[in-house]
Amino acid sequence: MCAAFDLATLRRQAPEVEWLDDEAQRKRASRDFSWFSPVLKRALDCARAEAVARPADQSQALAVIAACARQGVPLTLRGAGTGNYGQCVPLHGGVVMDMSRLDRILGIADGVVRVEAGARLADIDTAVREHGWELRLMPSTYRMATAGGFYAGGFGGIGSIRYGSLEEPGNVLAAKVAPMTARPEPIEVRGMAVRDLYHAYGTNGVLLELEYALAPCLPWVERLYTFAAFMDAARFGHALAHAAVDLRLLTVLDAPIPPLIGLEGKVPDGQCAVLMVVSRTGVEVADALAAQGGGHLAFEQDHAAAFGTARSLIEYTWNHTTLRALRRDQAITYLQSDFPPGQALELVEAMRSRYGAEVLMHLEFLRRGNVPSCAGLQLVRYRSEARLREIIAEHRAAGVYIADPHTWLLDEGGRSNPGQMALKRRFDPHGLLNPGKLTTDGYEGLKP
Template identity: 45%
Template sequence: MTQPFLSLLGDIPTVTDPAIVRRKSRDFYWYSPLLKTLLDGLHADCLVVPRDEADVLAVARAARQTSTYLTARGGGTGNYGQAVPLHGGAVVDMSALDRILWVRDGVVRVQAGMNMLAMDRALREHGHELRMFPSTKRTATIGGFIAGGSGGIGSLVWGGLRNIGNVLGARVVTLEAEPRAVELRGEETRAINHAYGTTGLITELELPVAPFTDWQDLAFSFPTLAMAARFARTLAMQNGIDRKLVSLSDGGLLAYFAPLRDTAPAGHSIVIAMIAPSGLEATRALADAHGGALAYHAGTREAEDDPGRIPLYELTWNHTTLQVLKKDRTYTYLQAAFPARDTLALVEEMARLLPDEMMTHLEFMPMDGEISCAGLPVIRFTSTERLKEIIALYERNGILIANPHVYTIEDGGTHRVVSPALAADKWRFDPAGLLNPGKMRSFAQG
């Protein structure tokens, strides 16, 4: 059925082998038992692998001409089915657009398909590093992160991807009647930020970078969740300590953390931090004062560069749940935005309300100028009904849930409303609705 489309692509690499196409039609949606039911078995009809922007433009033109659906793919590490084509068509594998174009004045211009670890290593040559990255840094692409992520390691300092200043520009191939590459600047990039590739095919990104720092992975163990949470929040608030990550996992999660389970007492709550060398002494003193014991210390990049080791950030953010799922598929998770007021009391209250079904996992970061935390609680899945009850329980306690068990952009947000702005971008750049169809509720064709 995609033969007319493929015939227009000239020498652009394509794949029709069903096994490969099916594999490249999946992402990490299976974290969610609900998405697993909805998305298992869905796949594209073919895969195209553009080598440069000219190829992407040719793909876009061919898609317009033949009304072929296109679903962009980076590393395939999304958790909400962003990369799963709901209605067939072609997956556009962007990973061959993998070069840094320039670095200057603390800004990098990069092709969208570049792997984030490779990008971070290349930035190091310039004395820089990524401001923020997902826990899937070793496999994710920068374009996939911008199109499907929201923040991660580094957000403690720099905020999330949607915060002003974290995405300076994007070059996007449109699916207009005459596809073209357009440059979006500043706030215009909201059109493609966390839009799951529904509004254009991102070919380049312009991003501010951070100064290269020789981050140190630290883990501290605490006898109680309350002690760990108090330390984590206090550490997160220390502007005087140069830090990239403060993550908390409760005693139940430790059993799933290979690098830590033999070095920390069983059942102890764990605070993982990435700290600059200049902050080590102060961090250790602060942990001491809060009753924590050092359970692990190694250079982040030493572990990152060794395929046999695990940098501690791979125990944080969405990897926390993954470490559990590797051993026990009966778990799933939620995404919770804790308010900055009474954060710790709420953390304890939720642990009290869900003693057997929930393991506490928090990522500290600023929200609206205040240090708060995102919760990524690991939940034992029993039924869809019970999961809905748990979501309602969080929300009754004033904790907003960004539901990771849905595949549309809107339903995954904390407000779940259609967005006229998003729809306007869609109408402008993809009026025929060919890009990742079914993922944007705000767009309903007339």
């Protein structure tokens, strides 16, 4: 907890702002979806903001920043709280600033949308769609998630098979960021430098506005194919990812997963499933490649009609696969893997054989550096943290890259970089932004 917290002073210095401090509100604003990990759930459960600020506009947000900076109060930013690693959990108390009222869509032109950080991705997508565009990338939580939260704590998801992750140059073009100082003057960060704000959990600046590059809207269709053999399904995914077919999503689920996540009505028992969002232009090629591997079309629907509802297949993919499985079976957790191109399918097959029912294969095809690649969000039957660490270590030893989702530490998750740290020194000179998320931010001794 923050040593010298004094809400009265904060209120006085930022009197226009809505401040919340009852226990239920503070608890709600101090949690995210890190309960996907039993390790994080245990570690982060008791973290609690001392107050929640809900600025209505950017000038109020600047007032909150100024007040906290003057008092030396930690400030943790929150979008919709859909992160999975405690991104917005205030490990050292202080203020959580809920950015969701900063939700204006500021402009749409030439395939770029400029928004305030609290704008919801679903609302942005609806707005740009009228201009013939769509968001390039969205998490499976797009109905709740915000533009700022996605960039500060997300990765990609729907659309990553076309455009890679948020980190790839070109997906996010600019950000307006406020420093954590007593007189915060917002700064426009453009070009390559904007990437230093990516996936920094709000530790190195307060995102106020973002420019997202858009994709042309295509006539998408959602399709689900079933396969008797998992490796046939995986090979189909691999072949389709390497064909000249416009895709928005390509997910492979091993046979035990569909009944765990509510797809038993669409996928016959014992069958593996490939879920995709594919342009109508590509449907025939998808059918032809599926047939080569013995796959059958089991379900189809228009994507635009299903989009934004729980009917959409995209809500059975990425970390919604994990979410749905967890709702049915709380003993499940997950991995985040990258199988290196060139030996992806071999490693998938080897890891699948090695762990059997303990680690269930869930593959997501995406691009990395514009190269088709295969990621895993395997469902793990959790036994103990020691066993989980062992599984992670074994994957790494076998050549599978693991971005550990069972740590709240940014640098342990494998995503921090020198540019991030340089911005941290520049925009958070007193180390007040989201403290405890970096091993190097001076808060190590205060781990919860």
